[in-house]
Amino acid sequence: MAKKEDDVRTRLQGAALELSRERGYERTTAAEIVARAGVTERTFFRHFPDKREVLFDGEAMVRAALTASIADAPAGLGPLDTLFGAFRSFQPALEDNWSYAKPRHKVISATPALHEREPAKIAALTDALTAALKARGVADLRAVLAARTGMAAFVHATLSWLNDPTAVWRAYRSRP
Template identity: 60%
Template sequence: MPRSGVEARRRLREAALDLYRERGFDQTTTAEIAARAGVNERTFFRHFPDKREVLFDGEPTLRDALTQAVAEAPDGLEPLDVLLSAFRKAGRVLEETRPFSEPRLALIAVTPALRERELAKAAALTEAVADALRERGVADRLADLAAHTGWAAFHHAAQDWVDDSSRSLDEHLARAFDDLRALSAPSGVPPEEA
């Protein structure tokens, strides 16, 4: 039986991920997760409000890391460069927990209830990042657009990292942000002639 709250949370996360992969999300109950983790179901609910949330336990840490990294980015950077720097720092959390992060991302991709929760969490994270950009003096409209675009690039890079582990998440992030810049770069052909 885990003695600390941190240990119980870790065991619950791991048990949930294992069971979801073995049986599927919909076929797994909170009682089964608790039993696999060596705790009772009441302990599960002390830590998590539902069986979806167990896979999103790191969201507050990620939000704090992102907003702090945006705030601490060097002055004079363009918003996308601020975000690349912030996502690189926050991405270290995913890399440090790759044995959990990688299967978690794969499971979310194939489970509608988890994708829905991920979208809600992404919206909250995006708003927090936009607020952090506004604190740096970025105009409202641009802060919002940069946060949404940056989050999309981060999500794309994370999926590439799952699919191609020969490169680091940092390399995938750099490539995604380079791709963003390429999308907005002039192609040399005036739009009316294209």
């Protein structure tokens, strides 16, 4: 994606988050988001299929980074160690996104209409991790179990990090 397109997405995300924090997600319209971002509604819908998705953007980047890390993991590494290595490799991206992730989490937590989207995104990511493990030769049931277990740990660690950004990563770093 071109730099200009990244900037537009970032401005739309920032505007959506600011407005959702100021007046609540449900009282924020796509028209207000585009006005704050300085773009047209057509531009908004070229980047995001709906208002909810602007707060959930990034799934494809997370999936690509984690599955690439799984594919590049050393041969002979077990599925959970492979996953935890992938999660650790993604840590810098999470830390770089702290200023957006923390308020985004607060908006999602405070908005029942957004609660169903988060588990759907997690399930899709878990499926991608399962497929990446299977591509490494991990048996079906073992890949599913490892992906679900690893994803549960990653989600828990991420939520804990949002509450205390120092404690969780110390635990990840201490793992072999």
